[in-house]
Amino acid sequence: MAQRSTLHADVVIIGFGAAGACAALEAAHAGARVVVLDRFGGGGASALSGGVVYAGGGTREQRAAGVSDSPEAMFAYLRQEVSDAVSERTLRRFCEGSTEMVTWLAEHGVPFEGSLCPYKTSYPSNRHYLYYSGSEAAGGFRDVAPPAPRGHRTKGRGTSGKVLFNALAAAVRRAGVQVLTQTRATELVVDADGRVCAVECEQLRGTAAREHRMVSRVAAKPGLYVPKLARKLHRRAESLERRAEPLRIHADRAVIIAAGGFVSNREMMRRHAPAYRAGLPLGTQGDDGSGIRLGQSVGGVPDKLDRVSAWRFITPPSALLSGLLVDQRGSRIGDESRYGAAHGQAIVEEHGGRAWLLVDRDLRRRAKHQLRSQTVWFQRMQAEYLLATAATGDTVEAVARRAGVDPGHLQATVDTHNDAARAGKPDPAGKPADFVRPVDQPPYSLLDVSVRPSTAYPCPVLTLGGLRVDEDTGQVLDERGDPVAGLYAAGRSAVGICSNSYISGLSLADCVFSGRRAGVHSVKELSDADS
Template identity: 45%
Template sequence: MDESATVVVVGFGAAGACAAIEAAEAGADVLVIDRFTGGGATAISGGVVYAGGGTRQQQAAGVTDTPSAMYAYLRHEAGDAVSPATLRRFCDESADMLAWLEDHGVPFDARLCPYKTSYPTNRHYLYQSGSEHAHPDPAPRGHRVHAPGTSGGTLHAHLAAAARALGVRFLPQTQAVSLILTPPPESSTAEPSSAASPGPQAAPSTASPLPGPQTATSTASPSSGSQAATSAAAPSPGPQTATSTAGAEHAERRVVGVECRTLRDAPAWARFAHRRLHRWSVKPGLYLPGFGRAMHRLAARIENRHGRTLRIHAGAVVLTAGGFVFDREMMQEHAPGYRGLRLGTPGDDGSGIRLGTEAGAGVGHLGRVTLWRFLTPPSALLGGVLVDRDGHRFCDESRYGAALGDAILHRPGGRAWLLIDATVLAEARRQLRSQTLWFQRLPAWWLLTVKRLHAPTLAQLAHGAGMDPSALAATVATNNAAAAPGPGAGPSGPAAPGPGGGLSGSAVPGPGGGLSGSAVPGPGGGLSGSAVPGPGGGPSGPAAPGDMAGLIAPHGTAAGGTCDSEATVRDAVGFDDFGKPLALVRPLVRPPFSLLDMSLRASPAPMLTLGGLTVDEETGRVLRPGSTEIPGLYAAGRTAVGICSGSYVSGLSLADCVFSGRRAGRDAAASLLSLRRSWAPGSRERWSTTQDRQGISESAPEADWQGISESVPEPDRLGIPESAPESAPESAPESETAVRHTAAEASDPHPAGGAGQWGRTGG
């Protein structure tokens, strides 16, 4: 059976939804396919979008930010994954990007979190999601979607609803097996061929590519399952671009469609079981990996037994199928040193990347993986000191969790401990309930109890941990000296404001984890008035623009805190030798002393992959290793190299999904419709390819949108609800062919689960 569309999007997470919206708004006929039911890693994410430069929420919170300040920070943090021009454009368009999301129904909130955290509670939705405080002109840029719990499901639900309202068609439970290419020049009379990509759950031999020229295979194709291939990409972490002999093989060939395996015509029970098994494999599988793998294997059996071949002809194909953190062979090949809690869905198996490489695409940064070890919440733990197994401090503890994770990864044995005293421990315990959500509370309690080694003296503590007592004592002495009263002093003495505005008066943390005392703002903007949290969780005094209390980097100081063993000595005012703001340095003097085990093997560290297919940074078109374009093929999100491929802070991947997804969808539609670059977003003129739509019509039965409703669903649709339980069963009949454009579409309350290479997006 055949179908057709102007633009086919493979994967329906954030990047796929944004690509579909832009292409539909430009007038293209858009068909989205997804291996599962849509949502992918986006739907189970925290729903944080990194944005700045003066967003509406920043302005409402009294925060001053500029695109230039955002660019300066990201240039230091994200490195050279993209060109300076692309990063500048990302920052210049950031505020408008967030407004675009709001225009398409995504809700945000301006309530500012007054303390350092890895993820804010339901009282706060704007926070410092990276290491901005260690840089000039810091500003909170983490914009959490307004919803209880983890809010990625709400983000995706609204984007999906916006796509549906534009007439985008959705075909769930449909796996992209290979790309359809035009014949090579010497075989121009042959039928278009497929670059086969069975993936980890290969279809049976009866589903082999349709007859045509020989199947194209890339020697740069990342390996997976039975598809072992040799790649020139170095397995060690770091930016790299794979070379491929497939470029010449696929030269002059255009992508003209996708060959799929679909459950569209499978029995209703099979479709229901497939949905349910996938759902169980995602969030429960995140905490119980063995259970998740078992559920995914059962879902794959249904795919292989009941899937049928479907060819979709297209003017352009956009790959938004996520990363490869769930593919063990690709991880072993490209990032063998990483072991952690895989963030995403089983659909994040690198299949979208393989589709590209088998059509001749180049890859980059496949060795880059972000692995997190957060100290907060509770925020009091920022007053501790991270030491390795020799008792030496090696890092600024206030850095973002990915920087800490990378630093610990490179210590001997991946071992590290956080040294605290009784004062810090008591304060952390008090903050445990007020600063955490349900998924943060248990790990924090576990760290403060089960993973805690304590002793009445430092010498006894060192002996118990197998450390050098003299080295540990020297580390504490150095820390306590930095916390002593003096210019720009930390919490043990007066904290006179520095050039960037520090804390005046006592900097003793208040009940909500913020810093109490008078906070006189400086040029960088601190908190004015009392910073003691009020009933709503925010500062009870007026909040001037800028960073959290006490976390202001003086203007003109070196850009911040490296996590190297050889620290750069900082300016005497504002920072200690490792770049930690003095407002966070605590004297560790009150016994008993404790070592909290932060080792990577002590508890799973969340991780996700950052590399992907190389693309033209102006258009999103996929490039061959020689930087020539593959006509008709685009990539976005974690399937492509993007803004966050060099490094990561919370919200940067979702922001890049929006940025790159819009770019790809816009250019795909514009190039096919022969529009100017200054295309008209308001255009609603519909058109399709010259081929008939083969039965996908406006009057066709409704596609299974899996509850992507006009209203906001519960935040966690995968069995661990934060709010109200499901209100309708999942067993309603569907015939996954087209979307119904009536109010009845909102009847299913379950938002999308995981997108896979059958279309999962990189959220």
């Protein structure tokens, strides 16, 4: 057996995604010697993401786009979405520090731009980098707070999470942080006083490390769309890990867990969120819950593991917002202008995973016309698939029978909606008037937006729960609510801002918020005790 190597640092960070990178930057800025380790090559789900950071209150990008916003309006809206995931005090701190957060990211090389998307979409095209990324303008929310676009997409073509992470990774290395890739944390070491003081690891070197890096890189992005391929490549990565050598990293001040969620752990998904197993795991094979389990091994307590976000977007094209989202009985599921994760949650938890979008001839024609101008490649493929496979019929009842939807209930739903639309009355489901129009031009189509395993129209899912943490410091808490000495958590390894419900950009924003918090306070812990 290989002899165990040792390293020493003030702060050891497990996981090199957005949360881990932000924690490293703050700890290094405070003067700490920092080591970041990652089982793969770094980036994790952050690098695979759309690179959207939820921010508001009057950011430079909002002002450049002529958008008026305030921390108070941002708080009022997010309070409805966040609910009790964090306290009001923490949410206010998040909102009040939002503009500074974007400035901080920009100072570390993350590019943003105030080009406002003029239509409602799940993700803007390469021409726009500021958009309504949640339900701010949906019915029921406009009365709570003045709506404002707060989705700040990192400027870069395609899904730009890689641009965001690459900028942070470069900043981390400029800060003198030691980054160990192909290094897997296997155990937390606790000293005689009960403080987490070291991390036991397994590290690949040489040829095995290079092959592991290549295999894991290939598995990440294609594997997101072809999970079977990801699992096959991951098995190869696991076989290479048998060649790893033992390494202990001593943490003189603290350990920070920033290792992602558990969406790739089938057993944990089966136990905590069985209804969401039909979704496409949105993450890497590293999102296996290992960080959460490490925290549990030394007394940390997880929470909200049943909270999962399922994305069932009906836009783009934006014309589809005027359709009617219905269940198998033919009843409306809700305001179609709501954020896609709100639809996904309702479809999975209240409607047995089955849902259809009813459109007429005019909406279908407009949607096809908008395909090229409003979509990026993966959105275009999915929209074209939905339109091509839709059930059609010359009457509402005929299309309902072909799709397997209750004809009588669907007809009643359409009649109620159309009567209100023609009379200029409020929409029965609360949809804003901007998107309401009669659905009465045959032929009709029912687009199947059910949540089920599908390669052509997958429903991405990500886990939102994690370890309980002190909201002021990010320190992991035990079952009594006391802090676990020397241990912090951030990102999707921790309960945070988005742990009840998700809107685009809120997870990355929480990674920045909670990562920076953990980085700052991990350095303070022993310093305060010594003073």
